[in-house]
Amino acid sequence: MPGATPGPMGFTLNPYRGCTHACTYCFARDGHHHLGHDTGEDFQTHLYVKTNAATVLRRELRTGKTGDQWVMVGTSTDCYQRAEGRYQLMPGILRALTDYRVPFTTTTKSALLRRDIPLYAEAAQAANILVMTSLGSLDDRVRRAFEPAASPPRARLDTIAALRDAGVPAGVLIAPVIPHAADHPRALDALVDACAEAGAVTVFPDVMRLSPGARTWFLAQAAAHLPPRLHQRLAASYAGSRRSMPPHYVQQVTDHIHARAAHHGIPRWQDYINSLRTP
Numbered sequence: 395m396p397g398a399t400p401g402p403m404g405f406t407l408n409p410y411r412g413c414t415h416a417c418t419y420c421f422a423r424d425g426h427h428h429l430g431h432d433t434g435e436d437f438q439t440h441l442y443v444k445t446n447a448a449t450v451l452r453r454e455l456r457t458g459k460t461g462d463q464w465v466m467v468g469t470s471t472d473c474y475q476r477a478e479g480r481y482q483l484m485p486g487i488l489r490a491l492t493d494y495r496v497p498f499t500t501t502t503k504s505a506l507l508r509r510d511i512p513l514y515a516e517a518a519q520a521a522n523i524l525v526m527t528s529l530g531s532l533d534d535r536v537r538r539a540f541e542p543a544a545s546p547p548r549a550r551l552d553t554i555a556a557l558r559d560a561g562v563p564a565g566v567l568i569a570p571v572i573p574h575a576a577d578h579p580r581a582l583d584a585l586v587d588a589c590a591e592a593g594a595v596t597v598f599p600d601v602m603r604l605s606p607g608a609r610t611w612f613l614a615q616a617a618a619h620l621p622p623r624l625h626q627r628l629a630a631s632y633a634g635s636r637r638s639m640p641p642h643y644v645q646q647v648t649d650h651i652h653a654r655a656a657h658h659g660i661p662r663w664q665d666y667i668n669s670l671r672t673p
């Protein structure tokens with residue numbers, strides 16, 4: 395879930411470039427431009443697969459270079475996108491991190507992660523780990539409009555619950571909160587309540603930001619597929635080169651989510667991580 399990375403934590407690891415989940419706002423679209431592709435259709439159809447990711451990771455871990463820093467897996471592109479079903483890179487990566495007892499996070503919008511829950515349960519015995527599911531709305535219409543190939547909200551919540559049942563720490567990246575489409579206080583309350591019910595150990599809120607590479611695609615998709623009034627409001631909010639909503643809006647949404655989470659006894663992400671570091 396690029397653009398909403400809780401950090402800094404140390405090292406990042408992304409086994410794929412490009413992402414078939416095709417989220418219209420995706421921050422990683424910019425990276426595809428650097429590879430000589432366009433940031434629209436190409437980003438979600440031209441994938442780079444690092445088939446030697448686990449081998450290279452083991453080589454790096456053998457040097458001890460990560461020390462006690464966390465490795466963040468899947469923060470740029472989704473490591474459980476559709477291609478992972480075919481290439482199965484994550485099991486090897488998880489085994490390497492577990493063997494070297496490295497603390498790590500995984501971030502995803504995909505229920506495919508459930509395949510690897512036994513490996514996460516093992517990893518959680520070896521080191522601090524945290525699986526973050528990215529979920530910005532309970533409304534599947536929002537998912538279909540902005541994240542067409544990501545798992546439905548219910549499937550993501552079920553994944554969190556399954557992880558917790560297996561004893562794996564799992565939190566929610568409440569991101570991106572999409573202004574005008576998914577920012578109503580009652581909708582945010584319902585989302586946080588659902589996270590609590592699933593057993594989330596922490597939440598990290600983030601309001602949608604639009605990188606230069608994502609803006610054109612996002613607004614074109616919004617114009618083509620959203621009701622005109624919603625498209626107009628989004629276009630006005632991110633007009634010109636505006637990348638984010640005004641600070642007071644971001645603060646308001648963030649505070650609202652944190653307050654609802656606190657009501658359930660769910661700590662902020664930073665507090666949760668700090669509590670792990672405390673002996």
Ligand code: SF4
Pocket residue numbers: 395396413414415416417420421422470471472503541544
């Ligand atoms: S799942 Fe993450 S990486 Fe993939 S398109 Fe969506 S925001 Fe981008």
